[in-house]
Amino acid sequence: MNKNTLGIFGLLVAIFAITALLNDKFISAYNMQNLIKWSSLYAVMSIGVAFVIITGGIDLSIGSVVGLVAVVLAYQLKVKGIDPGQAIITTMCMSLLIGLIHGLLITKAKIQPFVVTLCGLLIYRSLGRWLTDNQSLGPVPLEDDKGYANIDTINSLDQIFSGKIAITDSFNLPTPALFLLALGIAAALFLNRTIWGRYLFALGNNEDGARYSGINTDNMKIIAYVICSFMAGIAGILFAFELDSVQPAQTGEFYELYAIAAAVLGGCSLRGGVGSILGVVIAAAVIRLIYNSINMLGISTHLEFGILGIVILLGVMADEFLKRYSAQRAAAKQKES
Amino acid sequence: MAEARTPLLEVRGLCKQFPGVRALHEVALELHQGEVLALIGENGAGKSTLMKILAGVQPADSGEYLIESEPVRFQNVRDAMAAGVALIHQELNLAANLDLAANIFLGREPNQFGFFQNKNIHNEAAKFLKRVGLDLPTDTLVGNLPIGKQQLVEIAKALSCDARVLIMDEPTSSLSQTETETLFEVVHDLRRQGISIIYISHRLGEVKELADRVTVFRDGENAGDLAKDEISHDAMVRLMVGRDLSEFYDRQIHSPGKVVLDVEQIRTPEHPNTEVSLKIHAGEIVGIAGLVGAGRTELLQTLFGVTPALGGTIRMNGELIRPQSPRDAIAAGMALAPEDRKLHGLVLPMTVRENASLASLKRDQNKGLLNFPAEEAVAEEAVEQLQIKTPHLEQVTRFLSGGNQQKIVLGKWLALTPQLLMLDEPTRGIDVGAKREIYRLMEKLAGEGMAILFVSSEMEEVLGMADRALVMHEGRIAGELARNELSEQAIMQLATGTPLAA
Structure with a gap:
């Protein structure tokens, strides 16, 4: 664990401890289950955007991709009655395609990532609203709803994507945590153990330097955007099953900002070239924890955004000062020798 | 003779250190009024660093800097300009979209409550342009001028700030032969007008033609001075490289x-x-x-x-x-060790190991997985074969000297033979x-x-x-x-x- 990850982990523990001390309902099985579930959902998106941020790019379309995937999935299941397995594959292909288009526009047409994904944010959001005529709909039938084909398959998929695994009598582990575990390990392995991960860090630090060393930087960047949209797609499916009703205008709104915030708080630099999956996952948990604590401690929910903003700002500032301090010490050491 | 007078500009015991590099060590330099002093030395000898200190771009770590025997301490370029020291950069700092007059008075536009007082600047500008032999309408756009003329505009700009010392950093490196000759005439003219010039060049032929005196740097230290009658190609080279x-x-x-x-x-x-x-x-x-x-x-x-x-x-x-x-x-x-090491050759924030192995990762991969032992071996081989001075393989390359950085670039390629x-x-x-x-x-x-x-x-x-x-x-x-x-x-x-x- 590097210093940054250690720092963010300390922050997690501190907020956790304070809230636990001030409100004994905080460590209830129910609250913990919820916290783990929502942290996992956020962390999956955040891992995706971390890849893009490591390349020095940005993806603003994540929330809209989450929304569109959830809407399209619900639409296929409820309105079209398509085979659920097939529906999931279609939506995943759609998110991969979105990432591919982003990557191609950024590397081949040389449009800035901010612009490409900002337009994506607008386009995917409106596509979802148009497809459903802006009507809310759920992928999973409510008890009295008979309007679904393949009810059995849908229910078993619901168990997979939004189920619970009994650990003790009172505590059940939400299945999204398992998705996070698998995806997080895969992402960390990719970044730290494969040549492509190394290439991503290299090009994020110095794209020309990487290119001059024979790395196909365009392809690597495209891969990063594909991974990002893929993770947003997975998050979209998880959210769809989690929510009783997907709202085309709202589901996933602003999620890109949470994901970016988690990535930055977790140690990614928007200048590129730096980042750790574990840090990002912990940071996503911190963000959810802050929400939960605000509720638990009876602080006005109108202050949610403000507190979140201040914590992220302080975290990033602390990191920056620490970095400067250690750079100065390294330089001083250099001078002595 | 000139030696008897107090120098116009003098530095003594100047030191400057950068992370990993001793740029200047106990450096001394004298410049008299109306003198053309050539400053020579190989790349990395410390010439540019000294020039930047003289012109207030960066401060020295220690040492004295005197102008007319008065100690000075420049915080920025503005201070140096006020004392009459101006640097003519290798890369020109003119605004291509502005005309000659506007460029010469850029940042010092005569104004009243922020509004231009446009009348005088064209007459004034013409005066200074004439001193550098430029006879052009003052409303000519700088971007339309060839590089040699732009350089003269830069000199005129310095003169307009009452510069007494002009520092020219490789002024001929991008000039044609005619432009070079024009520049030489201007330098001779300026000397006659009593302006002192520090002339940095790699072209020893030019130095011989222009300089009244030569100061040679080697490895951030004074390597010797040559008086006018001692200036010869061989003498300069010997001082520059320190051996035959x-x-x-x-x-x-x-x-x-x-x-x-x-x-x-x-x-x-x-x-x-x-x-x-x-x-x-x-x-x-x-x-x-x-x-x-x-x-x-x-x-x-x-x-x-x-x-x-x-x-x-x-x-x-x-x-x-x-x-x-x-x-x-x-x-x-093929392999290329590019001109700009920091931009193209290395990924500076990464370590010696990561940089040395960057090109050979693909060859040594194990189905896409990094092959750590092979990577380590490539880096060790580079450090050993090229005698790279680094405390360990995990050192971030930003903190290494230029020579060691270049060796890492070479090591990266040699791994691929x-x-x-x-x-x-x-x-x-x-x-x-x-x-x-x-x-x-x-x-x-x-x-x-x-x-x-x-x-x-x-x-x-x-x-x-x-x-x-x-x-x-x-x-x-x-x-x-x-x-x-x-x-x-x-x-x-x-x-x-x-x-x-x-």
């Missing part, structure tokens, strides 16, 4: 082997209307000389696939290749010790049959290292000189577009 040239450039001529690189009529995007053809043999060291902007770097970049060729053919070992990216060129057996090694300004910003090691390495690699193509703006380097030199001028190869034909004069003539006298 033959010992420094230890070359054995290898009988060249088969043709490794065969280029026919390629056109680079930078000079789309000129064609370049050349051949490099195994075991041969070929230098490319020429002025800045002659298309040398662009040629290497095109060969390496950075900026793909517009036409023509490139053959490696007889096989036709079309490098569209460095990846293609590397696959064909390329057949053609291209070096763009291989020793820029490198201390003399590391420089010598890089020359030895080039010699050793050529001896083992590698073909080496290098671009250099340092005359001595081309004269000392090349078996053969290609001189470029405006995108084409103006001439080729065999080792026994190599001379500074011949290179300069070809580089400035003058055909060689038969």
Whole structure:
């Protein structure tokens, strides 16, 4: 664990401890289950955007991709009655395609990532609203709803994507945590153990330097955007099953900002070239924890955004000062020798 | 004589340290009124650092800086200008979209409550332009002027700030022969007007022609001074390299082997209307000389696939290749140590290990997984073979000296055993010790049959290292000189577009 990850982990523990001390309902099985579930959902998106941020790019379309995937999935299941397995594959292909288009526009047409994904944010959001005529709909039938084909398959998929695994009598582990575990390990392995991960860090630090060393930087960047949209797609499916009703205008709104915030708080630099999956996952948990604590401690929910903003700002500032301090010490050491 | 008077500008015991590099150590310099002092030294000798300190761009760590015997301490360029010291940069700092008058008074526009008082500045500007021999309408846009004239505008601008000391950093590095001659006349004129000039140049011929005195730097220290009548090519070189040239450039001529690189009529995007053809043999060291902007770097970049060729053919070992990216060129057996190490050669925030292995990761991979032992071995081999001075393999390359950084770039390529090694300004910003090691390495690699193509703006380097030199001028190869034909004069003539006298 590097210093940054250690720092963010300390922050997690501190907020956790304070809230636990001030409100004994905080460590209830129910609250913990919820916290783990929502942290996992956020962390999956955040891992995706971390890849893009490591390349020095940005993806603003994540929330809209989450929304569109959830809407399209619900639409296929409820309105079209398509085979659920097939529906999931279609939506995943759609998110991969979105990432591919982003990557191609950024590397081949040389449009800035901010612009490409900002337009994506607008386009995917409106596509979802148009497809459903802006009507809310759920992928999973409510008890009295008979309007679904393949009810059995849908229910078993619901168990997979939004189920619970009994650990003790009172505590059940939400299945999204398992998705996070698998995806997080895969992402960390990719970044730290494969040549492509190394290439991503290299090009994020110095794209020309990487290119001059024979790395196909365009392809690597495209891969990063594909991974990002893929993770947003997975998050979209998880959210769809989690929510009783997907709202085309709202589901996933602003999620890109949470994901970016988690990535930055977790140690990614928007200048590129730096980042750790574990840090990002912990940071996503911190963000959810802050929400939960605000509720638990009876602080006005109108202050949610403000507190979140201040914590992220302080975290990033602390990191920056620490970095400067250690750079100065390294330089001083250099001078002595 | 001049020696008896108090110097106009004097520094004593100046020191400056950068992370990992001792840029200046106990440096002294004197400049008298109306004197042209040439400051020479190899790349990395500390000339530029001293100039920046003199002109207030950066402060010294310690030492004295006196102007007319008064100690001064400049916080910024403005302070230096106020004291009459102006730096004429290698890269000109003019606003291309503004006219001459506006450029000369940029930042000092006569104004009332922020509104331009436009009337006088054209008359005033004309006065200063005249002093540098520029007779142009003052409403000419600077962007429309050739580079040589822009430089004169820059000088006029300095004069308009009452500069008494002009520091010129390689002013002729991108000028044509006529422009160079005009500049020399201006320098002579300014001297007559009592302006003192510190003239930095790599061209010893120029120095001989212009300088009243020469101060030589080597490795951040004073290496010696030469009075007017002592200035000679040999004396300058001896002081610059600190030993006889033959010992420094230890070359054995290898009988060249088969043709490794065969280029026919390629056109680079930078000079789309000129064609370049050349051949490099195994075991041969070929230098490319020429002025800045002659298309040398662009040629290497095109060969390496950075900026793909517009036409023509490139053959490696007889096989036709079309490098569209460095990846293609590397696959064909090429390597390039680029001119800008920090931007193109290394990934500075990464470690010695990560940089040294970056090009060979793919070869050593284990189904996409990093092969850590192989990676370590590549880095260790580089450190050992090239004697890279680093505390450990996990050192971030940003903190290493220029020489060690360059060695890491070379180590990265040697791990792939390329057949053609291209070096763009291989020793820029490198201390003399590391420089010598890089020359030895080039010699050793050529001896083992590698073909080496290098671009250099340092005359001595081309004269000392090349078996053969290609001189470029405006995108084409103006001439080729065999080792026994190599001379500074011949290179300069070809580089400035003058055909060689038969």
